[in-house]
Amino acid sequence: MTQALLMRYLLWPLVKFLGAFIVVQAIVAAMNWVERRLLGLIQARLGPNRVGWHGLLQIVADPIKFLLKEDIVPSSSEKVAYFLGPMLPLIPTFMVYCLIPFGPPPMFIAARVNVALLLVLALTSTGVYGIILGGWASNNKYSLMGGLRSAAQMVSYEVPFGLSIVGVLMICGSLDLVRIVDYQANNAWNLFPQIVAFFIFFVSMNAENNRTPFDLPEAESELVAGYHTEYSAMKFAFFMLAEYSAMIVNSCLVTLLFLGGWTMAIDGKGLTTQQLVSMGVLGGIIGLAIFLTKMMFFMFVYIWFRATFPRFRFDQLMDLGWKWMIPLALGNIVVTGVFVLIGQERLMYWIGLATLGAIGFHIFRKPVPAVKAKTAHEVAHAS
Amino acid sequence: MTPAFAVFLIVGTIAVASSILVISMRNPVHSALFLLLTFLCVAVLFVMKGAEFVGAVQVLVYAGGIMVLFLFVVMLINVRHLPDEKVLSNFWKGGFAVGLGVFILFVAVVRPGVYHDEQLDKSRLTSVKERIWTESHKNPGTYTYRRVHRTNANSEAVGMALYTDYLVPFEVASLFLLVAMIGAIVIGKRELSATEEETAQQFILERVETEKEVKEAMSA
Numbered sequence: 001m002t003q004a005l006l007m008r009y010l011l012w013p014l015v016k017f018l019g020a021f022i023v024v025q026a027i028v029a030a031m032n033w034v035e036r037r038l039l040g041l042i043q044a045r046l047g048p049n050r051v052g053w054h055g056l057l058q059i060v061a062d063p064i065k066f067l068l069k070e071d072i073v074p075s076s077s078e079k080v081a082y083f084l085g086p087m088l089p090l091i092p093t094f095m096v097y098c099l100i101p102f103g104p105p106p107m108f109i110a111a112r113v114n115v116a117l118l119l120v121l122a123l124t125s126t127g128v129y130g131i132i133l134g135g136w137a138s139n140n141k142y143s144l145m146g147g148l149r150s151a152a153q154m155v156s157y158e159v160p161f162g163l164s165i166v167g168v169l170m171i172c173g174s175l176d177l178v179r180i181v182d183y184q185a186n187n188a189w190n191l192f193p194q195i196v197a198f199f200i201f202f203v204s205m206n207a208e209n210n211r212t213p214f215d216l217p218e219a220e221s222e223l224v225a226g227y228h229t230e231y232s233a234m235k236f237a238f239f240m241l242a243e244y245s246a247m248i249v250n251s252c253l254v255t256l257l258f259l260g261g262w263t264m265a266i267d268g269k270g271l272t273t274q275q276l277v278s279m280g281v282l283g284g285i286i287g288l289a290i291f292l293t294k295m296m297f298f299m300f301v302y303i304w305f306r307a308t309f310p311r312f313r314f315d316q317l318m319d320l321g322w323k324w325m326i327p328l329a330l331g332n333i334v335v336t337g338v339f340v341l342i343g344q345e346r347l348m349y350w351i352g353l354a355t356l357g358a359i360g361f362h363i364f365r366k367p368v369p370a371v372k373a374k375t376a377h378e379v380a381h382a383s
Numbered sequence: 384m385t386p387a388f389a390v391f392l393i394v395g396t397i398a399v400a401s402s403i404l405v406i407s408m409r410n411p412v413h414s415a416l417f418l419l420l421t422f423l424c425v426a427v428l429f430v431m432k433g434a435e436f437v438g439a440v441q442v443l444v445y446a447g448g449i450m451v452l453f454l455f456v457v458m459l460i461n462v463r464h465l466p467d468e469k470v471l472s473n474f475w476k477g478g479f480a481v482g483l484g485v486f487i488l489f490v491a492v493v494r495p496g497v498y499h500d501e502q503l504d505k506s507r508l509t510s511v512k513e514r515i516w517t518e519s520h521k522n523p524g525t526y527t528y529r530r531v532h533r534t535n536a537n538s539e540a541v542g543m544a545l546y547t548d549y550l551v552p553f554e555v556a557s558l559f560l561l562v563a564m565i566g567a568i569v570i571g572k573r574e575l576s577a578t579e580e581e582t583a584q585q586f587i588l589e590r591v592e593t594e595k596e597v598k599e600a601m602s603a
Contacts, residue, residue: 080413081412081416084416113435114435114538115435115436115538118436118440118443119442121443123442125443126419133412133416136412175538
């Protein structure tokens with residue numbers, strides 16, 4: 001009896017967690033290469049292509065370098081906090097992997113909690129402690145500024161991040177990630193009725209992870225390297241590890257909340273959870289593949305954003321968060337509430353679809369005219 | 384000893400120990416870190432009691448929001464050159480008296496068994512009064528109220544309690560918080576002198592001008 005309980009509540013979840021951990025860490029390691037190659041592609045240069053085939057061994061070379069470099073501790077730093085700084089953000093990020101269903105349940109989820117979404121939000125919000133602590137403990141003005149900026153940014157964008165989810169919750173009526181996904185399989189992706197929430201969620205997600213265009217905590221033109229200026233070797237690697245792991249967590253969340261997770265179904269027709277579970281192991285693998293594909297798409301969009309947009313100024317960042325995102329998110333909640341109250345959720349899908357169509361039409365209306373570069377002579381005599 | 388009790392002992396000990404360390408640490412940042420540890424341990428205790436929602440909210444609100452602001456304050460004061468202060472402040476006698484009074488109050492109010500009335504808690508939290516159309520022989524064709532079982536989920540039960548039985552206290556509390564927030568903003572806002580106001584206005588005008596120029600340059 002005790003053994004069965006131990007298997008069910010300790011050993012089996014641990015094995016699942018380790019599986020998720022290994023897969024996610026492999027993706028993090030691969031992202032190191034993928035991101036630099038993609039940035040190179042977008043910016044019309046090559047990126048790392050020397051170590052191994054197309055630079056693929058860079059994935060191995062970088063960790064070796066991180067491990068072998070000297071671990072420098074500034075003599076005037078606060079030793080304990082300096083040591084804790086890179087560790088703290090890793091713990092909540094890894095804990096979140098227990099709660100995220102990577103495929104159809106019960107195979108691909110370590111711990112199914114009925115307030116999973118809230119717990120994920122709570123855990124990811126504690127990730128900023130490491131950054132603040134590291135920045136403060138370095139005893140360096142640039143590091144401290146980076147830490148403070150990070151704190152201000154996290155506090156500001158946590159609000160629209162949380163509020164944008166409320167609309168999804170109102171439609172699905174649950175905080176359980178599995179039930180949210182099932183609802184979407186039986187109706188349609190939340191992307192359509194909650195297109196505004198999706199937009200807000202995605203932008204705040206970028207801000208939460210300190211990614212360009214919101215990477216002010218580590219703006220190299222102002223703060224050297226921000227909060228990790230004084231960190232070297234594996235401690236620096238831990239900061240990067242935490243950032244990329246958090247990116248993956250957020251990509252998983254947006255997939256689960258807005259794109260139907262591991263299912264591929266509309267109106268209960270197609271690959272729903274029941275369908276996948278009835279297919280056994282094969283169904284599990286298909287579900288996992290669908291989930292990972294959707295998640296990797298968002299990882300790609302992260303990099304795409306980084307290559308496309310210039311960095312915000314700090315006051316612009318605050319303006320966007322407080323004056324645009326939060327009122328928009330509140331408005332979205334009110335509108336969703338009205339539709340749910342009159343029982344016309346279906347209408348929202350069509351409105352969302354029409355909005356998406358209009359955006360698509362606007363973008364692809366006509367080909368962008370090729371801009372002929374002005375010569376120096378023309379610029380000089382322009383006006 | 385059940386495993387749950389063992390976990391309770393460990394987590395509870397950490398919670399109490401770290402909360403003592405919060406007040407005995409010299410460095411405010413270290414105090415803040417132990418406060419975070421205390422909150423996390425209390426959240427674990429909530430989860431163990433079956434109140435996952437409260438546990439999650441505990442982490443989200445306290446550990447997430449308030450602690451970040453707290454660290455803000457701590458970092459803006461100079462912690463590198465701490466004044467040599469006594470461990471106990473001058474008011475320790477009064478503080479001790481108040482602490483003891485509150486403790487006695489808790490002991491008097493919280494008796495074992497008060498929170499073990501499972502039936503009372505569950506029925507109030509998981510059901511709701513609904514207005515229904517009766518078709519029975521007793522008063523046919525009128526509206527009556529009856530308790531309807533609604534949910535077993537934690538978050539839904541809390542929401543049901545907050546928005547039905549405790550709606551007025553909930554709304555009053557939120558109104559108080561709003562008033563407090565507005566008050567804090569009013570107090571925190573500094574009155575600008577005449578010259579300062581002029582400079583600020585000029586600064587804004589200049590910025591608008593520059594932005595216009597940039598836009599024109601970009602469209603050209």
